[in-house]
Amino acid sequence: MEAQVKKSRFLIRVRDEWCKGCAICVEFCPENVLVMDGNKVKVLNPEACKGCALCELMCPDFAIAVTKKDEQ
Numbered sequence: 001m002e003a004q005v006k007k008s009r010f011l012i013r014v015r016d017e018w019c020k021g022c023a024i025c026v027e028f029c030p031e032n033v034l035v036m037d038g039n040k041v042k043v044l045n046p047e048a049c050k051g052c053a054l055c056e057l058m059c060p061d062f063a064i065a066v067t068k069k070d071e072q
Contacts, residue, residue: 008046011067012055016040018063025055025064 012033021039031048034041034055041064053066 008049009069010046010049010051011069012043012046012049013065013067014041014043015063015065018061020061020063022060024058024060028054028058030054 019040021036021041023036023041025041026034026036030052031045031050033043033045033049035044036042049066051066051068056064056066
């Protein structure tokens, strides 16, 4: 029996040079996709992303973009 791997339908891009490390995106993500890694945000669990884009909407520095993978 083969193990099924859940693949994300969404791509979360983080521009490290724009991220100030405020963690607002981490706090607003309902699926715990993002975590803080030092003073920058990191995508930890991309397959859990539902595409709500709250992280992108709430980021005051425009450091995050969420797109459907077929829209790349």
